[in-house]
Amino acid sequence: MSEIEGEVPPGRVVDALELVLQTPPFLRSPKLARFLRFVVEEELSGQGATIKAYTIATQALGRGPDFDPSLDPSVRVEAGRLRRALEDVYARHAEGLAVRIAIPVGGYRPRFGVLDAAPVAVEAVPDPVSGDLPPVPVSRPRPAVALSPRGEGAIIALLAGILLVLCIDLGLTVSARLAGGPSPTREIAVRGR
Amino acid sequence: MPRYFFDIMDSTQSVPDEAGLDCRDLDEAHRQARTLIVDAMTGPEATRIDWCAWRVEVRDEARSLLFTVPFPHPHA
Known part of the structure; x- marks a missing residue:
């Protein structure tokens, strides 16, 4: 402050x-x-x-x-x-x-x-001996969106799931090409002629 | 933190401390006593006070005397 x-x-x-x-x-x-x-x-x-x-x-x-x-x-x-x-x-x-x-x-x-910034209330972390608050109040910027640890875990799991699906899709596509099958794009091009 | 009281006096006058100050330990209480002495001797107006006769008596919350800090000689 x-x-x-x-x-x-x-x-x-x-x-x-x-x-x-x-x-x-x-x-x-x-x-x-x-x-x-x-x-x-x-x-x-x-x-x-x-x-x-x-x-x-x-x-x-x-x-x-x-x-x-x-x-x-x-x-x-x-x-x-x-x-x-x-x-x-x-x-x-x-x-x-x-x-x-x-x-x-x-x-x-x-x-x-x-x-320049009025301090927010000091987070009450009482001293186990005296019960006093810490001597200097700390002013912390607040995050725009506050998530609990549980919420953060859910978002990470969701992102991991999406990444896994994309990897599987990519693997299937690559293996299909290696097997020599016609590419959908080429087939469409032939039909278009 | 424990609270200490800083009574300031000479042989005839006393300026007792109403509020006290919270200090971590005796060392900090001693520093606060010295700061009060410097503040008192640095007033804006000239005085004829004989500072050598003055002292700070530092007391605990039970008002028991812990130690005394004498004012220094103004030209020391």
């Missing part, structure tokens, strides 16, 4: 945001969910340039107006956790997500990218 850079329609970003917020890492942490929703909505409303540690702390994380980002690393720490949570979502819970939301290191403004 690769990412295509460029403008992403806001509606698709909002759809992706709502899906991301329903994934386990964000359900476990309301604080990270509020952080993500705040920065995405600010960016979409054209206020991305004003996203600072102070605005995140006071408007998303419930800190008071005395919050001092030069002495309190809370927002920096939560931003790091938010990046890890997003990585986890796109690695393990990306079913149906068509837009990637990322917060590049060194800032708080989100970046959006269209994923």
Whole structure:
């Protein structure tokens, strides 16, 4: 699953945001969910340039107006956790997500990218030990016609039968010619004269 | 995969980890702790934070302390 850079329609970003917020890492942490929703909505409303540690702390994380980002690393720490949570979502819970939301290191403004193929649901092959799904969802192209192994066997048997009939017919024709019999084609030609 | 929690603190402040992270093993948990440290020290705004006083306490799902990773000196 690769990412295509460029403008992403806001509606698709909002759809992706709502899906991301329903994934386990964000359900476990309301604080990270509020952080993500705040920065995405600010960016979409054209206020991305004003996203600072102070605005995140006071408007998303419930800190008071005395919050001092030069002495309190809370927002920096939560931003790091938010990046890890997003990585986890796109690695393990990306079913149906068509837009990637990322917060590049060194800032708080989100970046959006269209994923070229939304992954299909991971085939459930549970780990016998932990029961977890494989870490990376695999997107597989679907064949135009899906055949079961039984169906494939029937088609192979049918083709083999046709080939056998053709071989028998060819053998009979060749043996008839070798026996010196008149060829039907020549007989027709003689009659035609 | 087991879940680990990465509480970040100094002697007076603490930023507890609500969500935790699923990691394959202790080695990956250690790598994640170091990544969180680098992220925290690479913020967009200047700070007067004394990073040497900060550390990451890595805990298991029972919140038992497994190991601690100190923040490095900013100019190390």
